[in-house]
Amino acid sequence: MPERFQVVLxxxxxxxxxxxxxxxxxxxxxxxxxxGAVPAAFSGHIPLAAHQRAADYTRAKILLEYAALAxxxxxxxxxxxxxxxxxxxxxWSAHTTHPLVYGVSLIxxxxxxxxxxxxxxxxxxxxxxxxxxxxxxxxxxxxFSDLLKQILLFVLLGLPFLAAALWxxxxxxxxxxxxxxxxxxxxxxxxxxxxxxxxxxxxxKFTPLPDGEVKARAEALLRRENFGKREFFVMDGSxxxxxxxxxxxxxxKAQRIVFFDTLLTRLTPPQIExxxxxxxxxxxxxxxxxxxxLIFIVSLGFLALLGQLLFAPWFFQGLGVDxxxxxxxxxxxxxxxxxxxxxxxxxxxxxxxxxxRDEFQADAYAARASSADNLIAALIRLYEDNxxxxxxxxxxxxxxxxxxxxxxxxxxxxxxAADNPAPAAA
Numbered sequence: 255m256p257e258r259f260q261v262v263l264x265x266x267x268x269x270x271x272x273x274x275x276x277x278x279x280x281x282x283x284x285x286x287x288x289x290g291a292v293p294a295a296f297s298g299h300i301p302l303a304a305h306q307r308a309a310d311y312t313r314a315k316i317l318l319e320y321a322a323l324a325x326x327x328x329x330x331x332x333x334x335x336x337x338x339x340x341x342x343x344x345x346w347s348a349h350t351t352h353p354l355v356y357g358v359s360l361i362x363x364x365x366x367x368x369x370x371x372x373x374x375x376x377x378x379x380x381x382x383x384x385x386x387x388x389x390x391x392x393x394x395x396x397x398f399s400d401l402l403k404q405i406l407l408f409v410l411l412g413l414p415f416l417a418a419a420l421w422x423x424x425x426x427x428x429x430x431x432x433x434x435x436x437x438x439x440x441x442x443x444x445x446x447x448x449x450x451x452x453x454x455x456x457x458x459k460f461t462p463l464p465d466g467e468v469k470a471r472a473e474a475l476l477r478r479e480n481f482g483k484r485e486f487f488v489m490d491g492s493x494x495x496x497x498x499x500x501x502x503x504x505x506x507k508a509q510r511i512v513f514f515d516t517l518l519t520r521l522t523p524p525q526i527e528x529x530x531x532x533x534x535x536x537x538x539x540x541x542x543x544x545x546x547x548l549i550f551i552v553s554l555g556f557l558a559l560l561g562q563l564l565f566a567p568w569f570f571q572g573l574g575v576d577x578x579x580x581x582x583x584x585x586x587x588x589x590x591x592x593x594x595x596x597x598x599x600x601x602x603x604x605x606x607x608x609x610x611r612d613e614f615q616a617d618a619y620a621a622r623a624s625s626a627d628n629l630i631a632a633l634i635r636l637y638e639d640n641x642x643x644x645x646x647x648x649x650x651x652x653x654x655x656x657x658x659x660x661x662x663x664x665x666x667x668x669x670x671a672a673d674n675p676a677p678a679a680a
Contacts, residue, residue: 259572260335263593267330270596274323277650282316284647285309293644295661296634304638311387311641318379325371330592333364334574343575343585357420357584358413364588365408373401384495387641392494403456415441423564423583431561435554442546450504460487463513467523472511472530479534479623485510492516497640500526502533502542520639525632528624535619541612548608560590602653609656617667626671630664 289309292302333339346359380397384390419434426433445453454460463469463486472486491498491514498517504510511530518526536542563569564586567577573589620629637644637660644660651659658666 256568256571256577259568263572263596266596267327270599271323271327273599275320277647277653278316278319278323280647281650282313284650285312285643285645288645293661295664296637296644299634300638300644304641305644307387308637308641308643309645312643314383314386318375318383322375325375329368329371333592334589337574339364339573339585339588340575343579343582353424354417354420358417360584361416361588362413369405389496389641390494391492391496396493400457407453407456411445419587420583429561431557432554435550435557438553438557439550442550446504450510454489454503458493459490460510460512461490462486463488468513468518468526471523471527475527475531475534475624479531479538481534481537487512488515488518489513490515498636500529500533502537520635521632522628524625524628525635528620528626528628529632531620531624532616532629534623535616536612538619539612539615541616545609556590556594560586563590599653606652606654606656610658613657613663614666617663618670621667621670621673626667630667630671633660633664633667 289306292300292305342360342363346356350356350359380390380392418437422433422437423430469486476484487510489512496516498514498520500513500517502511565581567580570579570585571577575585579585617629646655646659
């Protein structure tokens with residue numbers, strides 16, 4: 255059984271690598287093939303130089319993805335069949351007899367190794383690639399300050415939850431996975447309240463949206479759509495990047511609407527109102543709640559599967575760990591986290607299909623509540639400023655893009671613009 259599982263896993267790993275390479279190569283070729291001319295739908299709105307910059311930016315990111323895939327594959331091989339995870343087990347078993355200390359230490363070690371491998375790629379991405387295309391605003395000091403804060407948050411929040419999960423796996427019997435799932439849900443719901451109030455401010459400064467046309471339009475939009483009073487904040491996204499965005503965050507009294515400062519400087523007040531209407535559309539259609547519910551359902555399925563694998567010697571041995579460790583919760587969690595992405599990529603098209611459907615719904619809501627024309631103008635400006643490619647490969651987009659392709663999205667909005675004239679306030 256271990257040998258058959260190992261053969262299956264090798265085939266799956268090679269298929270995963272091949273699929274990633276094919277998708278990246280298709281994307282690079284598609285973008286390069288359309289680099290010479292702006293698509294007709296954007297002609298007159300986006301200059302050829304900006305379109306070519308977006309193509310070059312996309313291809314540069316693809317090259318970095320090839321490198322990331324190589325690192326990811328090497329890491330997988332080193333930990334499993336290379337004996338790395340077995341060596342970590344042997345080390346921590348020799349240095350502690352307490353099962354929770356052992357489990358937390360083992361998983362933390364794997365997390366540290368993964369983070370160390372990510373640092374060079376992230377440094378290159380931030381200080382070479384983003385600098386080359388004019389997006390980086392971050393200093394090395396801020397980069398490492400953010401990294402230190404992330405480590406502290408992992409220690410303060412992640413490790414206690416991890417210890418609780420390992421304890422539940424030990425004491426809750428056959429159906430431990432259901433109790434871990436309940437704890438996982440509670441932790442995530444708690445973080446939806448905690449994150450906007452205490453975690454986000456550790457990384458960014460949030461100031462109330464100042465009085466003016468943008469705030470007046472935002473408040474008028476909320477009144478028209480019966481949303482009640484919401485707090486508006488401006489986030490200093492320009493400290494790290496020139497990319498712009500806006501988003502809803504939190505639940506209940508912790509709920510707030512956040513605008514990147516870069517967004518406010520690039521779009522006109524009517525365009526900002528249209529972007530806000532799009533975000534309100536997500537809220538009105540309960541997209542976030544549905545996505546959270548889907549994540550919880552999927553996580554329950556994964557934990558139930560792990561419950562079947564925890565005491566399967568072939569699962570451990572097939573991944574390069576001594577079969578005698580069957581039942582070792584910490585090792586099972588690490589091995590499962592390594593294997594799941596190899597299979598989960600096949601579900602990407604389905605997840606992104608529903609995500610793109612949500613985006614279309616939010617666009618339709620914005621067209622009715624605000625102005626399709628202003629949303630079109632805002633999106634075109636954001637596509638240009640963020641160097642987003644207008645010509646993605648369809649298959650690549652199916653696997654990786656949570657938002658509809660630019661041309662498809664603009665075409666739908668143009669139809670909505672004819673059917674939904676802007677209200678007088680816009």
